[in-house]
Amino acid sequence: MNSISRDFAPPFALIAPYFMVGTIFYFVSIAALFFLDSTPIHSDMSTIAWVHLYLLGFVMMIIFGAMAQLVPVVIEVGHAAVDFFYIIWPMLAIGTILMVAGFTLTTSLLPFGGMVVLVSMVIFAADLFWTLRKGEHKSIVVSVMGTSNIFLLLGIVSGFIMALAFGGLIGIDPHQWLKAHVFAVFGGYVILTIMGLSMVLLPMFGLSHGFNDKPMQWAYKLMILGVSSVMVGSLFNLMFLEWFGIGATFVALSSYFYQIYLIAKTRARKENDVWVKSLIFAFFTLLLSMLFTIVYLFGGSEAWLMSAGWFLIAGFTGFLITSHLYKIIPFLVWFERYAPLVGKQKVPMLHEMVPKRQADAQMIFSASGVSLVGVALLVQNDALFYGGVSALLVGAVYLLYSVYTMMQYGKEVL
Numbered sequence: 532m533n534s535i536s537r538d539f540a541p542p543f544a545l546i547a548p549y550f551m552v553g554t555i556f557y558f559v560s561i562a563a564l565f566f567l568d569s570t571p572i573h574s575d576m577s578t579i580a581w582v583h584l585y586l587l588g589f590v591m592m593i594i595f596g597a598m599a600q601l602v603p604v605v606i607e608v609g610h611a612a613v614d615f616f617y618i619i620w621p622m623l624a625i626g627t628i629l630m631v632a633g634f635t636l637t638t639s640l641l642p643f644g645g646m647v648v649l650v651s652m653v654i655f656a657a658d659l660f661w662t663l664r665k666g667e668h669k670s671i672v673v674s675v676m677g678t679s680n681i682f683l684l685l686g687i688v689s690g691f692i693m694a695l696a697f698g699g700l701i702g703i704d705p706h707q708w709l710k711a712h713v714f715a716v717f718g719g720y721v722i723l724t725i726m727g728l729s730m731v732l733l734p735m736f737g738l739s740h741g742f743n744d745k746p747m748q749w750a751y752k753l754m755i756l757g758v759s760s761v762m763v764g765s766l767f768n769l770m771f772l773e774w775f776g777i778g779a780t781f782v783a784l785s786s787y788f789y790q791i792y793l794i795a796k797t798r799a800r801k802e803n804d805v806w807v808k809s810l811i812f813a814f815f816t817l818l819l820s821m822l823f824t825i826v827y828l829f830g831g832s833e834a835w836l837m838s839a840g841w842f843l844i845a846g847f848t849g850f851l852i853t854s855h856l857y858k859i860i861p862f863l864v865w866f867e868r869y870a871p872l873v874g875k876q877k878v879p880m881l882h883e884m885v886p887k888r889q890a891d892a893q894m895i896f897s898a899s900g901v902s903l904v905g906v907a908l909l910v911q912n913d914a915l916f917y918g919g920v921s922a923l924l925v926g927a928v929y930l931l932y933s934v935y936t937m938m939q940y941g942k943e944v945l
Contacts, residue, residue: 540604541613543867547938548620549596550860554934556588556627557849558927561920569907569916571837574706580634585844586717587627587648593852594724595619595655597859598676602659605731606666606673615658622651630694638697645694652687656680671747675727678755682719685762686712710765710773717844718780719758725851726750726787733791736806736858738799746790753783777828784821788814804882805890809854812898816846819905838908845923846901853897853930857885860937868941884940889933897926 563581571578599616603609610616629644659680663673689712696705730747733739760776763769791814823831823839861884869878903919906912 540600540863540866541610541616543863545613545616546596546600546863549592549599549616550856550934551938552620552624553589553592553596554856554931556584556592556624557853558924558931560585560589561923561927564904564920564923565917569911569913570834571908573833573837573840574709576634580631582844583634584627584631586721587623587630590721590844590848590852591652592620592623593856594721595623597728597855598655598659598724600859600863601728601731602662602676605670606663608662608666610658611661611665612658615654619651619655622647622654626651633694633697638699640698641694642691642698642700645691649687649691652683656684671744671751672727672730675723675730675751678751679720679723679727682715682723682758686715686717686720689715708766711762714758714761714765714776714780718754718761721848722784723751723754725848726754728855729787729791729794732855732858733794733810736855737794739794739797740799742793742797744790746786746793750783750786750790753779753786757781757783781821781825784817788818804857805885805887805894806854806857809850809857809894809898812894812901813847813850813854816842816850816901816905820847823909834909834911838905841908842901842905846905849901850897853893856930856934857890857937860934861885861940864937864940879941884937886933886936889929889936893926893929893933895926896922896929900924900926 560581563584567577567581595616599610626644626647626649629640629647631644633639633641633644659676663677666673689708692701692703693705693708693712695701696703696708726747730744734742757776757779760772760779762776764772764774764776820839820843823835823842827833827835827839858881861881864884865879865881872878900919900921900923903915903922905919907916907919
């Protein structure tokens with residue numbers, strides 16, 4: 532595990548909006564599921580609108596906030612242009628809203644929303660690359676950070692081209708670019724970033740030491756190969772290259788699974804709190820997603836694909852993010868408000884800053900909701916679908932309460 536120092540961390544006030552706004556977008560995206568049903572089509576505009584609302588507003592917002600905090604402390608240099616982060620989250624929020632409106636109301640808004648999102652992500656990537664160049668610390672985590680942001684740029688540029696096409700400004704078929712866009716953004720950026728952050732956060736919060744990181748190195752290389760092959764294969768209609776890329780991606784995820792097992796095996800902190808329980812569910816849903824995708828690839832109906840996609844983004848990605856909010860936010864709040872008081876007065880432990888009952892309730896309702904919706908998409912049952920969404924909405928309310936409570940904890944000491 533890399534040593535973690537907060538000497539170069541940006542102020543909490545800079546990072547806090549990413550977590551709060553991202554959680555609000557999560558609540559809105561869950562509520563928006565009531566406008567869908569158990570038989571979505573992956574190319575339908577309403578489905579695409581929801582995916583962008585969830586991934587841009589929630590997933591990207593939280594990841595950007597986490598990266599803003601972790602990048603400088605991992606490579607031990609300050610941000611190259613830290614003030615950029617005051618404008619990235621408003622631009623990403625506005626761009627997300629415009630894109631969702633474009634998909635649901637009028638496609639003429641898509642180029643504008645796409646441009647705002649593009650600019651926000653280019654600013655983020657520029658700061659990250661500039662910051663990485665300043666640092667002398669080299670590790671697999673640093674390599675993942677740099678590579679994932681190259682895929683982010685490729686993904687957002689391809690997305691912007693698709694937005695122009697949907698808006699009627701250029702004459703290409705946007706659906707031809709869909710697979711390249713999805714693999715670049717989700718596989719190349721989101722999954723790679725999650726892999727990299729796992730190598731910092733899981734050992735740090737689980738007190739894991741002395742594990743072998745070779746599986747992660749293989750996962751990193753194979754994910755680059757897999758995503759690149761699918762992107763090139765889809766754009767040039769080379770099916771063999773697409774199949775090769777999908778295979779490489781599956782092997783990469785399997786290697787990542789083994790890396791997580793090695794980290795968990797050396798975990799010194801054995802308490803099974805909401806963080807651990809959420810991680811177990813997250814990796815269970817990742818396994819389900821991989822199995823369902825295999826069934827789809829070998830002749831299964833589109834219902835298998837939609838259920839696999841649901842378990843991947845709402846189960847795996849969603850639970851990895853929400854689980855770490857219960858660790859990251861108390862950690863940042865404690866250092867901001869209580870670290871200067873150590874030795875002068877009694878200060879709380881990190882676990883005391885988490886509203887345990889509400890956090891457990893959020894995990895139970897959300898896990899139940901994800902499971903019910905995943906099954907509903909597979910059997911195409913609306914009653915099961917809306918029951919799952921209702922459970923998810925209750926979980927989202929608990930998450931909003933928990934995040935707000937943790938962020939307000941100890942304000943009176945300032």
